[in-house]
Amino acid sequence: MTTADDALSPSAGNMPTHHPRRPKPPHTQPSPRARHQSVHGHAQKSNASPADMPRHRSDVRDQQQRISPARRQWVVVETLSAGTRPSVIVDGSYRRHFANVNRVSIATSAAVARRLQPVVDHCAISGQSQLDIVQLPSGTALRIVAVPVIGPDGRVYGVGLWTGAMHEATPPIPPIGTIEWTAHTGTARTSLALEHLLGVPATKRVSERTLPDLMARFDRCDDRINLLALFDPSHPVGSWTGTAATRFTDTGRRHLYIAARTASHQGAARIIRGIVCDISDIAPPPAADLGSMTWRHVPTKPGHAVGIVDINTWLIHEWITVDHPMLNSWLHQSPELHPDDTTALASARTQVLDTGQAMRNFRLRFRGQLRWLQVRAEWTRMSNDDRPQALMDAFPCPPISIPLPPVAP
Structure with missing residues (x-):
């Protein structure tokens, strides 16, 4: 494993992708209908019935070709609390509730699965992008790219993971924001990335927001009740995931997936950390909550x-x-x-x-x-x-x- 500042660039140049010709289907005994049609000329033989076509591509053996669409998607791993193992909250097009890192879509083989956790750990500890090369038993080499997601306090709150072939260009990582709450006041420190996701103009961005100020940025916040339980000193909840939709701004509305954990249990100084992913491309923002909109007017x-x-x-x-x-x-x-x-x-x-x-x-x-x-x-x-x-x-x-x-x- 190496630390790579250019981990987001292809490591083997802009090599063209090879697209092999589709092989002919295996020879089968023609059906009676096909034998009957053959006497009517070559033109009719070219329009084969779907029933006469092979049911599957039994000759396809290249696993890399079958899994390439999954590899093009990012996996977001949270590292919010030092007392818990990193876990998956977004796996490509799917939302996860603190899932196992080794069971994500990019873990296409045992060799790749074994390398994911060490790459995440190195990225979280160093705070720098990581690049790892995995040699598969077939002889094919894969790149594992890890990008840190930095919180408002300078800590690594998450890691973006992507795998791809040596010649594949690394796609841009989706927008990810971070937040840190002080439990007894509800005051939050936010990252610049989160301010951008909230649609706050650059001239009005701040590094600290109250709980009602943050909520005012949403026109929908699902499962707010359990989010508030994170702040409860008598019955604290250790973790929470939920969705929110931002209010309409010049940049439109965004659909956000939020994962939060209690990071410190030191009484009044209890800290809650969160990571916020923009999932608008895979799940368009739902309609605004009518109750909240009515209440605010x-x-x-x-x-x-x-x-x-x-x-x-x-x-x-x-x-x-x-x-x-x-x-x-x-x-x-x-x-x-x-x-x-x-x-x-x-x-x-x-x-x-x-x-x-x-x-x-x-x-x-x-x-x-x-x-x-x-x-x-x-x-x-x-x-x-x-x-x-x-x-x-x-x-x-x-x-x-x-x-x-x-x-x-």
């Missing part, structure tokens, strides 16, 4: 903001604001809560679970602000299943006017 009261809260984690994952200079910041930043108000918010969460409603006043401030903003919020439980959700209506409290004592004459 619900009018709010003047000066109010409305959000959906996952009660178990107390994370806001949908947010609607009016043109309020303070509450609008909540979409893009996780506010700092006043230390003296954390107990009141904890009791509000318990009350919502017990009675279905709660109301509290609390103070918060955003990055770069010195003064605390007094906010009043009302929570109404919408569901009470394993992942109960609540509607939150928040608005800044009006300043309290304290009457001055009367002035003595």
Whole structure:
């Protein structure tokens, strides 16, 4: 195995592909109908019936020729957690749920299957593209190309795998983005590749997004409930896969396949890493979710903001604001809560679970602000299943006017 900066280029030049002539079908005894037609001339003999044609190409022996279409497709392997073995999430045209690396379509022989895991490991450790040559028992040589997928923190979150003959040009790797969440805040760091997949213009791309800001980029997110379970400190889920469709932008809509794993279990510092693959070419984006689109256009009261809260984690994952200079910041930043108000918010969460409603006043401030903003919020439980959700209506409290004592004459 060698590290190759030119691993994405053909290693044997632009050699023409040899297409052998199709051999004639093996000789068989002509049917009675065929013998009858032979007396009518050569023109009729050239129009053979399908029933008289051979059922299969029994003379084809070249395994390389049969599997070449599969080899032209990329396999995406996730390396999100150091505590788990790398696994397959995309195999050409198919989505996989953390599948075995040795059982992918490009593992066309035992010799190739044995080399895939070492190539992935070398690519993940080095952070560089890898090129491996495999000699098959037939004498044919295959190239295995591995390309690292880098996360926002500089780690390798995944590896793209491709195999092909020595003369075949390596196709471009499909777009792949990466993301890293901090579990207790829901704040995510995103790669530039993911910002591009989300359709964010270059002038508006950021390296950090809140959970509601990220969700606002989608007009459909399937299995969101189980995605939120990744952030639950009481019942954390170790892994998740799901699909999402981006909202229409100048670049259109995209269909994304997302795989995520819990990468660290150190209490509040728990980290969740994800890899995002564009599958639009193999599965066009489904229609937008009507419920989400309706929800995002619900009018709010003047000066109010409305959000959906996952009660178990107390994370806001949908947010609607009016043109309020303070509450609008909540979409893009996780506010700092006043230390003296954390107990009141904890009791509000318990009350919502017990009675279905709660109301509290609390103070918060955003990055770069010195003064605390007094906010009043009302929570109404919408569901009470394993992942109960609540509607939150928040608005800044009006300043309290304290009457001055009367002035003595």
